[in-house]
Amino acid sequence: MKLNTKNLKAIQDLYPDELAHCYGCGKMNPNGFHLKSYMVDNETIAHFTPEPKYTALPGSVYGGLLASILDCHGTGSAAAFVCENENIPLDGSINIPIRCVTASLKVDFKAPTQMGVALELKGKLRSIEGRKIWVDMTLSANGTICASGEILAIRLKD
Numbered sequence: 626m627k628l629n630t631k632n633l634k635a636i637q638d639l640y641p642d643e644l645a646h647c648y649g650c651g652k653m654n655p656n657g658f659h660l661k662s663y664m665v666d667n668e669t670i671a672h673f674t675p676e677p678k679y680t681a682l683p684g685s686v687y688g689g690l691l692a693s694i695l696d697c698h699g700t701g702s703a704a705a706f707v708c709e710n711e712n713i714p715l716d717g718s719i720n721i722p723i724r725c726v727t728a729s730l731k732v733d734f735k736a737p738t739q740m741g742v743a744l745e746l747k748g749k750l751r752s753i754e755g756r757k758i759w760v761d762m763t764l765s766a767n768g769t770i771c772a773s774g775e776i777l778a779i780r781l782k783d
């Protein structure tokens with residue numbers, strides 16, 4: 626599915642500059658992946674097309690790269706779900722004051738992930754308990770779920 630992002634703001638682009646140097650998703654990191662996740666109808670979604678240098682077996686994507694983008698989609702999703710929970714706008718009118726880091730990330734690799742196509746990552750909130758946010762994720766290629774992930778993200782203290 627091609628996501629029309631014309632009227633949407635990427636969650637990672639709403640981080641304050643000083644918290645936006647992450648290699649996977651930081652807008653301030655000139656060498657990074659610049660993963661961009663969006664909140665759409667109570668779930669988060671991101672697309673990413675890996676370069677061929679991230680090959681595992683010929684034709685398939687290296688699992689470490691998949692874990693990296695799930696990591697950043699997870700922390701971005703966690704921040705966005707907290708914002709929704711606290712009525713903090715995600716429309717770009719403000720930088721969001723919420724930043725989460727990964728305490729735990731579990732990835733299950735279910736099928737080889739085809740190289741050369743846009744991967745789709747989705748995130749759903751499982752629960753928020755104080756500073757702990759659990760998000761369930763999937764990563765698909767051509768409509769096939771190739772990996773699933775679960776993240777425990779911790780909201781940084783102010």
Ligand SMILES: CCCCCCCCCCCCCCCC(=O)SCCNC(=O)CCNC(=O)[C@H](O)C(C)(C)COP(=O)(O)OP(=O)(O)OC[C@H]1O[C@@H](n2cnc3c(N)ncnc32)[C@H](O)[C@@H]1OP(=O)(O)O
Binds near residue numbers: 644697725756777782
């Ligand atoms: C990078 C960090 C620098 C921060 C400085 C600020 C700079 C901001 C830069 C932003 C950067 C963004 C980065 C992007 C996303 C990454 O890739 S993050 C990089 C990978 N992750 C890390 O490096 C995190 C390393 N771990 C830590 O820094 C600390 O352990 C944490 C996660 C911040 C938590 O420490 P804490 O704030 O002192 O909180 P703590 O009380 O230990 O834990 C809170 C709760 O979580 C639970 N918990 C913690 N870890 C676990 C676990 N692994 N399993 C289960 N439960 C756990 C605790 O039991 C506790 O539960 P309750 O007692 O509240 O029920």
